[in-house]
Amino acid sequence: MKKLLFSISLLMFGASAIAQDLPDNPEPGKCYVRCKTPDVWKNEDVTIETKAAYNKIVTHPAEYKTETERVLVKEASTKLVIVPAVYEEQDVVVVVKEASHKLEIIPGSLGSETISYVAKEDASELKVIPATFKPDAVTTEIKPASAVWQMSDKAPDCESSDPNDCRYWCYKPIPAEYVTTNQTKLDVDAHTERSEVPGFEKSYKKTVVAQKPTTRTIEIPEVTKVVKKTVMTTPPSTKVIDIPAEYATISKVVLVKDAWEETVNVPAEYTNVTKEVLVTKGGLTSWKEVDCTLTENSILPINWNLASATLTPEAKSIIDTRLLPVLKTGVAVVIESHTDSRGTKESNQDLSERRALAVTNYLISKGINSSQLTGNGFGETRLTNRCADGVSCTEREHRQNRRTTFRVVNQ
Known part of the structure; x- marks a missing residue:
């Protein structure tokens, strides 16, 4: 009983905290989303030595x-x-x-x-004992640890009709990302034996x-x-x-x-690794008024080529016109891609994920922060009509299922 009362108190406290953070002077019939100031990152190239410099000995006979x-x-x-x-x-x-x-x-x-x-x-004659190497590896942090705010689902026992009640916010950590680069280090340098x-x-x-x-x-x-x-x-x-x-x-x-003998210096070998470095940490949030229709899935009328996840110039123009202006206001969006039922479920799932990724990568190339973007592929799992496997349908009906949508969400 005490545990139940504690849970109810926690939910009420969360609901109260959220209620106090709602937009000031909202207007009836309008929609608002919470916008978070995104973290600002920059890419830096780190040079890693993959093979140490060593000496190579060349012998010349008598x-x-x-x-x-x-x-x-x-x-x-x-x-x-x-x-x-x-x-x-x-x-x-x-x-x-x-x-x-x-x-x-x-x-x-x-x-x-x-x-x-x-x-x-x-x-006398010289015998070359070549240099020997040993494997090694270096681990480089390419993306530091960060965190993101997430809002919980509404508690099932919540009796309030307000959708913002019985919820709480969590600042969930995102672990750092590392990459391990294999190295070859010099063990014993080359030398000669004279006989x-x-x-x-x-x-x-x-x-x-x-x-x-x-x-x-x-x-x-x-x-x-x-x-x-x-x-x-x-x-x-x-x-x-x-x-x-x-x-x-x-x-x-x-x-x-x-x-x-003649000693020839073999220079070290290097590789470049790109890592993300935090320039400015975000986290400040504000409320922004948005078109209520944008909170529901809106169609991006992209005509994908058959079995292709490559954006055509026409598709990029649609994204620039319909989606880019929305994102430049600072809101976050979820991009979802779907396929029709033709082909295998596995290939359709993979194709939808690659198409969603193509849209998000294009937006990032246009300067949109990755924290504002979520891309999901659903394959043929969310058909909008009867055109499942084994059902004969027209091309127009299949096109209705082959869609890409977006909707505005809280950050």
């Missing part, structure tokens, strides 16, 4: 050049050639053949020698003189006979023939410039 070198592969040497003795016959009785000697060649011998040389010098690249050697064979050729003398005893005598006029001898040295051309790889 540079080489090929050189040729003339090397001795066989030393110069000599060869002995025997020049035989020259004889002459004489018709005398003498020693037929004098004692003499002959030379026997002892040939020289050759050997081989292995010569080693650096075919490729030692160097040794060993050179290598090659060798070639060189023929050398191990022992030079020589001669030895063999004695030939004289022969005597009373015959024709062959007399040696020129003794045997040797002559030296030069054998030139032999050469070959070899190639070897010489390091010109060792491997090196």
Whole structure:
């Protein structure tokens, strides 16, 4: 019982508060709506870093050049050639053949020698360890918390005939809106690891003189006979023939410039997020006289194209003429869009919501504050005639259901 009395007292207090806030000196037969000074917002662009700057390392390999070198592969040497003795016959009785000697060649011998040389010098190479990243995110407030006044429905047990009795106003909060942006942050920057690249050697064979050729003398005893005598006029001898040295051309790889690295700076990446910032807070309310017909749903005679939610130039002209002047007085309106029964319920619901949104977005683009606008789509749920699914109707009858309306409401 005490709880019931408390509820009645609360309702009476709310009704009394509302009654005291009614328009001063209202005129009979006229309609009034409560207008709230809207919050004034502005859009600001916030730049968010989505990927941190980092360094990228570019490596350049070692540079080489090929050189040729003339090397001795066989030393110069000599060869002995025997020049035989020259004889002459004489018709005398003498020693037929004098004692003499002959030379026997002892040939020289050759050997081989292995010569080693650096075919490729030692160097190093660089291996790039690329930068690694880790995921992150930043949460940005794009619309701060606010609040809006709402009037309750009339209490079911209210006995007053005054529609403003048994009601109360609530200042309901609207939570802030946030957006979370994914980020990629640098974990470990790029770097290099150096490893040794060993050179290598090659060798070639060189023929050398191990022992030079020589001669030895063999004695030939004289022969005597009373015959024709062959007399040696020129003794045997040797002559030296030069054998030139032999050469070959070899190639070897010489390091010109060792491997090196170059650091390239990769700049950070950013994205822009638009957030709403409160410039001036509204909330002050006043009463405004309006045409009573505007408190009921009024037709906006927009001819939507089939299955389209795009405003044509003619539709924008109708909104500019019929609805924009009403909103510029500061009142709030509810925009409702309906479809006929053709098509699925789901597609019709979606189409009606997109059409209502198209009207509200156009009004916002014309400078109307979003707090003055409410858009609703009802699809085919509120037909004005018999043309439901399965009923054959004319195009004119279907057009009656395919409508967009507006009405003035309290803020």
